[in-house]
Amino acid sequence: MIATxxxxxxxxxxxxxxxxxxxxxGMIDIGQExxxxxxxxxxxxVAKITGSLIVGYALAVVAGVALGCLSTWFTAKLQLDQVVxxxxxxxxALGATSIAFRIYVGDSGKLLSIDKAPALFGLDPVVYLAIxxxxxxxxxLMKTSWGLSVxxxxxxxxxxxxxGISVIRRRFEAAMLAGGMSGLAGAALSIALxxxxxxxxxxxxxxxxxxxxxFGRWRAPWVxxxxxxxxxxxxxxxxxxxxxxxxxxxxxxxxxALPYLGALLILxxxxxGAGAPAALGRAYNKER
Amino acid sequence: xxxxxxxGVRKTYGSLVALDDFSATFxxxxxxxxxxxNGAGKSTLVSILSGFVTPxxxxxxxxxxxxxxxxxxRVRQLGVSMVHQHFALVPAMTVEExxxxxxxxxxxxxxxxxxxxxxxxxxAERLDWAVEPKARVADLPVGVRxxxxxxxxxxxxxxxxxxxxxxxxxxxxxVEDLFRVLRSLRDEGKVVLLIAHKLDEVLSVADRFTVLRRxxxxxxxxxxxxxxxxxxxxxIGDQLNIEPAGRKLGENVVCALRKVKAxxxxxxxxxxxxxxxxxxxEIFGIGGVDGNxxxxxxxxxxxxxxxxxxxxxxxxxxxxxxxxxxxxxxVLDLSIVDNISFERTSLVGFAIDNPKARRRLATELxxxxxxxxxxxxxxxxxLSGGNQQKVVVARELNTKRxxxxxxxxxxxxxxxxxxxxxSSLLAAREAGSAVVLITADLDELxxxxxxxxxxxGGGLKLGGDASAMLEGx
Numbered sequence: 135m136i137a138t139x140x141x142x143x144x145x146x147x148x149x150x151x152x153x154x155x156x157x158x159x160g161m162i163d164i165g166q167e168x169x170x171x172x173x174x175x176x177x178x179x180v181a182k183i184t185g186s187l188i189v190g191y192a193l194a195v196v197a198g199v200a201l202g203c204l205s206t207w208f209t210a211k212l213q214l215d216q217v218v219x220x221x222x223x224x225x226x227a228l229g230a231t232s233i234a235f236r237i238y239v240g241d242s243g244k245l246l247s248i249d250k251a252p253a254l255f256g257l258d259p260v261v262y263l264a265i266x267x268x269x270x271x272x273x274x275l276m277k278t279s280w281g282l283s284v285x286x287x288x289x290x291x292x293x294x295x296x297x298g299i300s301v302i303r304r305r306f307e308a309a310m311l312a313g314g315m316s317g318l319a320g321a322a323l324s325i326a327l328x329x330x331x332x333x334x335x336x337x338x339x340x341x342x343x344x345x346x347x348x349f350g351r352w353r354a355p356w357v358x359x360x361x362x363x364x365x366x367x368x369x370x371x372x373x374x375x376x377x378x379x380x381x382x383x384x385x386x387x388x389x390x391a392l393p394y395l396g397a398l399l400i401l402x403x404x405x406x407g408a409g410a411p412a413a414l415g416r417a418y419n420k421e422r
Numbered sequence: 423x424x425x426x427x428x429x430g431v432r433k434t435y436g437s438l439v440a441l442d443d444f445s446a447t448f449x450x451x452x453x454x455x456x457x458x459x460n461g462a463g464k465s466t467l468v469s470i471l472s473g474f475v476t477p478x479x480x481x482x483x484x485x486x487x488x489x490x491x492x493x494x495x496r497v498r499q500l501g502v503s504m505v506h507q508h509f510a511l512v513p514a515m516t517v518e519e520x521x522x523x524x525x526x527x528x529x530x531x532x533x534x535x536x537x538x539x540x541x542x543x544x545x546a547e548r549l550d551w552a553v554e555p556k557a558r559v560a561d562l563p564v565g566v567r568x569x570x571x572x573x574x575x576x577x578x579x580x581x582x583x584x585x586x587x588x589x590x591x592x593x594x595x596x597v598e599d600l601f602r603v604l605r606s607l608r609d610e611g612k613v614v615l616l617i618a619h620k621l622d623e624v625l626s627v628a629d630r631f632t633v634l635r636r637x638x639x640x641x642x643x644x645x646x647x648x649x650x651x652x653x654x655x656x657x658i659g660d661q662l663n664i665e666p667a668g669r670k671l672g673e674n675v676v677c678a679l680r681k682v683k684a685x686x687x688x689x690x691x692x693x694x695x696x697x698x699x700x701x702x703x704e705i706f707g708i709g710g711v712d713g714n715x716x717x718x719x720x721x722x723x724x725x726x727x728x729x730x731x732x733x734x735x736x737x738x739x740x741x742x743x744x745x746x747x748x749x750x751x752x753v754l755d756l757s758i759v760d761n762i763s764f765e766r767t768s769l770v771g772f773a774i775d776n777p778k779a780r781r782r783l784a785t786e787l788x789x790x791x792x793x794x795x796x797x798x799x800x801x802x803x804x805l806s807g808g809n810q811q812k813v814v815v816a817r818e819l820n821t822k823r824x825x826x827x828x829x830x831x832x833x834x835x836x837x838x839x840x841x842x843x844x845s846s847l848l849a850a851r852e853a854g855s856a857v858v859l860i861t862a863d864l865d866e867l868x869x870x871x872x873x874x875x876x877x878x879g880g881g882l883k884l885g886g887d888a889s890a891m892l893e894g895x
Contacts, residue, residue, distance in 0.1 A: 279529045286523050289512045296510035297524045298495040412514060 137257060142372070143365025144264040145170065145323040149343035150361045151271045152198075152315025154354050157347055158275060159308035160288035160413040161209060164220025166316055167340025168227030169201050173320020175231045178248060178331045179238065187251050187325060191260075194321035195314045201227075202313020203306065210305045213417035228334060235333050246331040248324075258326045267315070268358035275354065284308050288411035291418040301418045316340070338394060345397040351409040360400070368393040424485025425449055426471070426502070426582050426613050431480035433466050440466040441477070442637040450581065453604055453614040455628035457621075457657055459711065459862065461833075463637040464617050468584050471615070472504035473497030484582065502582045503575035507590065509567055510574075513560035517553050517570055518543075524574045542577045549573075549603050565596035572600075576607070583607065584615040589623055590713055601627045621650055633657055654889045658864060672703035675736065676824050676856035677723060682732035684718040691730075693718040693880045700825065705847065705857040707871025708882070709864060710891040712830075715880035716860050717745065720829045723858055738824030738856070743814055745829035747807075751814040754803035758795055759784040761802045762817050783820075791816040791842070808839035819846050826850055826857045832866060844870060864888060 149170055156163045163169075173194040181190025201223065208219045239246060251259055275281040284304050286294045291301040323339070324331050342364060350357030371392040377383070426448040433441040441463040448454050458464045469475040471482060476492035483489060490496045498504070511520050522529075522538035529538055539555060546553050551569055559567060568588065575583055585604075589597045604627060608614050618624045624631075631648065633640040633656040640656050677700045684693040693715040700706050700723075710716065721727035722734060724742045744750035752761050763780035784798050793812045795805065802813060811831065819826070828847060832840035847870060851857050860877075861867055867874060875882050876890040883890040 277533050278531060279526050279533050282519060282523055282533055283526055286512045286515065286519075289514045290510075292508075293510040293512045293520070293523060298498075298527050 138372070139362075139366050139369040140261050140264075141258065141327050142369045143362050144258075144261055145319040145327060145339055146342055146346065146365060147264045147358050147361040148267060148319035148322060149316050149340060150346045150350070150357050151267045151354060152312035152319070153343045153347045154271060154350075154352060154357050155275065155284070155308050155315070156202075156312035157352060157414055158288045158411055159284045159305050160291065160411055160416065160418070161206070161305060161309060161312075162216050162220075162344070162415045163205070163309070163312060164217050164344070165201070165205050165223030165227075165340075166220070166343050167336055167338065168220075168224040169198050169313055169316035170320040170323065170336040170340050171227045171231050171334070172201060173198050173317035174324035174335055175234060175320070175331065176317070177321025178246070178324040179234075181321075181325055182246070182248055190325060191318065191321045194317040196317070198313040198315065198317020198320070199310045200313070201317075202309040202311075205313075206306050206309040209417060210302045210309075216415050216417075224340075232333050235331070239331075248329055248331075250326060250329050260322045260326045263318070264322070268354045272354035280304075280307070285411070287418075288413055291413055305418075319343075342393065342397055345400075348410075349397070349400050352411065364393050364397055367396045424581060426615075427483050428467075428471070429480050429482070431467075431470055431477045431482070433470065433475065433477045439637050441470070444480070444634075444637075444639050446632050446639065446642060448582070448613045448615060449630075450613050451608055451611045452629040453608050453616060453627055454630045454632065455616045455618050455624045456632050456634065457618065457624065457653060458634035459657055459864070461636070461862065462634040462657075464634055465586070466637075467634070468504065468586055468615070468617055472502055472584060498578070498580070501578070501580045502584065503578065503580035505568075505572050505575050505583065505585045505588060507586050507588075509571045511559045511567060511570060514558065516556050516558055517562075518555040520559060520570060521555075521574060521577070525577070542573045545576055546573055549606060551599075551603060565592050565599075568592065568596075568600070572603070580612075582613040582615070584617070586617045588616070589618065589620060597623060621653060625650060625653075635659055651889075658888050672701045672854075672856075674702040675699045676702050676738045677734065677736040679722065679729075680733050680735065682722060682729040682734065684715075684722050684727055684729045686718060691880065693722065695719065695732075695882045698875075698882060700856045700858055702824070702856050703851060703854050704872040705851050705859055705870050707867040707874040708858065708860045708877055709867045709874060709888060710860075710862065710877035712862055714877045714891070715882075716829060716862075716877060718880070719877065719882070720744070720827050720858075720860055723825065723827050736825075741818035741821075741823040741826045741850075741855075743811075743818055743826070743828040743831045745833070747811055747814050748803075752802050752810060755801055757799045758788070758793075758802050758805070758813060759798050762787050762813050764817075787816040787820060791846075808835045811835055811839065811843065815843055815846055819850055822850075822853055823855055826855050827860070828857065829860045830862060831859070832861075832863065840866075 149166055153163060153166055176197040177190040177194030180193045181187050184190070205219050205223055208214045209216045254262065275285060283294055283299050287301045287304045294301050294304065320336065324335065328335065346360045346364060347357050349360040371389040375386055375389045428444060428446045431441055431444045444467065456464055456467065466475065470477050470491060473489065473491055473494040473496065481488055482491060484501060487500065489500060489502065512523065518535050518539040521542040522533065522535050525538045543555055551573070553566060553569055553573070559570065588600060592600060604614050616624065616628060628645060630642060630644050631653060632642045633653065635657060679695050679698040682693065682695045683691060686692045708719065718727060722729050724740050725734070748754060759781055762784045781798070788795055788798060791812050793809050793816065795809065802810060805813065815831070826847070831843050835843065847857055847859065859870055874886050875884040876888065878891050
């Protein structure tokens with residue numbers, strides 16, 4: 135049961151850790167969902183073709199970094215609206231992966247499968263990565279020089295420029311890190327969690343990651359805790375699917391909606407409130 | 423220790439000459455105040471000195487070295503530090519983190535907060551200027567925030583420190599404390615440049631003065647050689663006394679303020695007006711240096727801000743030409759048609775939008791006010807500053823209102839656009855409106871006003887003696 139919960143939480147934790155870095159730098163990345171989807175496809179297909187899971191994971195990360203660069207080009211450099219760019223990226227990813235899926239698998243709609251990585255002390259190695267990631271991200275954000283300037287870029291960009299540091303450059307770097315984490319999250323989803331590939335398999339995890347970041351108040355350890363909690367709900371619903379409760383058998387869709395319902399309720403209870411980076415979602419323009 | 427020498431600096435913005443062939447020498451071990459009215463060129467000068475603006479002509483040197491103007495980071499590394507009016511501090515972070523952020527270029531990898539913030543904190547100690555390193559900047563009073571900003575500027579041991587209107591945000595006690603520190607910096611042999619307009623304050627701290635007027639160097643003098651009256655004369659020129667034309671005033675009081683006090687958005691008291699009556703058919707001119715209660719007075723008159731004490735009498739229909747046209751007067755991303763045609767009255771209830779009628783109105787106004795537009799449907803932000811202001815003026819003055827409040831309505835406009843705004847205000851007066859013209863431009867005040875007063879430190883002094891605006895509170 136614990137192994138299941140952990141596995142369920144892995145993609146969410148990884149993606150949310152990336153989102154923490156991005157949001158701390160002042161970028162709200164709606165395109166998270168698309169990056170996970172692309173990561174899932176690239177990771178899976180590359181692993182399948184090369185026969186090496188490590189190469190699959192690596193290329194998924196590369197794809198995520200590239201997408202992070204692309205969306206930051208639009209949002210930080212060209213100063214387009216972050217929500218619009220993110221949404222466009224999601225639609226693009228959905229379309230591109232659907233086409234790739236049809237070409238690769240044909241129209242049959244069947245799932246592809248892959249052999250999972252050999253377990254390490256009973257768990258998939260990627261689980262350890264996810265367990266370590268909150269500590270690493272926390273350390274990078276709070277205990278390095280780079281982290282301080284990233285956080286300041288999300289709070290009050292003029293102070294960063296006044297200190298002689300480029301805000302746009304910091305945002306690019308943060309988006310690359312965040313994109314890489316999303317790519318990794320996607321590959322973990324297809325290779326480690328499902329062991330198969332399906333259309334639209336990210337199934338809202340990117341949006342959940344955004345909710346979880348708010349839920350965890352932009353602090354890596356809290357966010358990881360929140361992601362784990364959603365993972366628990368997800369694992370529980372998976373287990374109870376199809377079972378009758380007090381003589382009533384809830385429809386499958388209701389069970390599947392449970393993690394999202396949980397996230398919604400938590401968000402509702404906590405609200406936006408204090409703790410959000412002050413410059414979140416705003417492009418920085420030196421002249422203004 | 424080396425001198426900061428400015429040689430023949432000139433800077434123009436379009437047809438406006440902001441700074442004209444300015445030369446001066448600032449010596450180490452002196453507090454040098456740069457004086458001038460709004461628009462005299464003080465801000466342009468300090469922006470050039472600190473490397474933010476590249477002059478059209480001329481240069482600046484520190485000791486034997488020419489400063490790379492236009493490169494703020496380089497200029498700062500070479501020893502010219504600037505304390506801006508708007509602090510470059512991250513409010514959500516601690517004092518320590520802010521100090522560290524500013525020294526981050528000297529560090530890679532692991533963040534060592536105490537090492538990076540150490541020099542600034544030691545300096546604070548040496549200057550007897552307590553700051554709590556773990557306090558969040560957002561929780562600090564503005565005087566302490568300024569300390570943090572000044573300490574940041576001083577840490578690199580810069581030989582030159584420039585402070586832009588540092589007292590504007592401070593209480594009297596905080597000003598005294600600031601001056602104490604400035605004196606000790608002077609005694610250490612630094613060049614301390616102080617941009618200021620409150621004469622009483624500056625007289626108590628500066629060793630020398632340089633006066634600017636309309637972009638030109640007027641004089642540089644030692645403290646011992648000047649009187650306050652003389653400085654005022656240099657700053658305002660030979661237009662000290664404004665004598666309004668003496669038209670006969672209308673009887674009808676359109677709006678009156680009685681014992682009014684008003685706060686700014688942060689809750690600080692900014693305005694105290696005992697008695698002000700504005701009559702139909704007059705232009706009431708109110709002069710003064712920016713930031714002395716102008717915005718608050720305008721907003722109380724218009725009715726945007728409710729006074730915290732006293733009453734506003736009368737219920738006039740109002741037109742408002744705000745100082746910040748881009749943020750308060752226009753919706754920059756909307757079209758010229760939309761900006762020129764939204765009527766406040768139609769925002770009440772469910773008036774059905776009539777795009778055709780609005781386009782017709784807009785076309786007519788664009789024609790009548792000769793606003794230069796390439797297309798009326800284009801966003802208003804594509805217009806020049808002068809034409810943006812015309813859009814505001816056209817909208818506000820199109821329908822007759824009882825009361826018109828205009829704040830610095832011609833700032834940044836070229837001669838023709840300014841003349842146009844003036845004639846529009848005069849026409850409104852002739853049509854029987856009461857006009858309150860709040861402006862820092864003495865010529866404008868003299869040309870248009872029927873009665874005048876001056877704002878200083880939030881208080882309103884009636885009468886044409888312009889030196890009133892340079893008095894302390």
